[in-house]
Amino acid sequence: MLTITRKLEFDAGHRIPDHKSQCRNLHGHRYTVEITLVGNVIEQEGSSDNGMIMDFSDVKALAKQYLIDVWDHAFLVYEKDVAVRGFLDSLPGHKTVIIDRIPTVENLAQTAFDILKIAYQDRYGTGLRLHKLVLHETPNCWAEITAD
Numbered sequence: 001m002l003t004i005t006r007k008l009e010f011d012a013g014h015r016i017p018d019h020k021s022q023c024r025n026l027h028g029h030r031y032t033v034e035i036t037l038v039g040n041v042i043e044q045e046g047s048s049d050n051g052m053i054m055d056f057s058d059v060k061a062l063a064k065q066y067l068i069d070v071w072d073h074a075f076l077v078y079e080k081d082v083a084v085r086g087f088l089d090s091l092p093g094h095k096t097v098i099i100d101r102i103p104t105v106e107n108l109a110q111t112a113f114d115i116l117k118i119a120y121q122d123r124y125g126t127g128l129r130l131h132k133l134v135l136h137e138t139p140n141c142w143a144e145i146t147a148d
């Protein structure tokens, strides 16, 4: 299978409310996301993206629009974490993203996958689709999702 992968980074805060150790504290990470796409190679003489599954700059632009610019420098808060939601609401203009599940790297990877799956789905009529997403929370800890 032929795939392409684009790596992007963003900074975000989170906490795992019921964690047994220090992850229950408000803290942040520089997340790294690796987006892997599959699809037919474009064959259009004279086209800018001839020979490509998708131009890496277009992969980046869509990722920024749908995910990176939304989550970068935001606090990713679990919708049931009422204590932190109340605090964030008290900060005027604070960039907060409410997540419908606990913001572990597993759940954030699943959420990011669901968002980006729609963003890339068959843009060019070439069967383009999101194949895999890897989300690194730290250099040592990450989650991977591959399409069914």
Ligand SMILES: Nc1nc2c(c(=O)[nH]1)N=C([C@H](O)[C@H](O)COP(=O)(O)OP(=O)(O)OP(=O)(O)O)CN2
Pocket: 016, 023, 029, 103, 104, 105, 106, 137, 138, 139, 140, 141
């Ligand atoms: N399965 C998961 N385990 C943990 C998660 C998670 O999302 N999924 N998250 C955390 C913490 O939020 C934190 O992101 C990880 O902290 P830590 O284990 O300290 O990671 P480090 O890479 O800094 O580990 P070192 O041992 O310091 O190298 C915890 N668990």
Ligand SMILES: [Zn+2]
Pocket: 014, 023, 027, 028, 029, 137
């Ligand atoms: Zn963390």
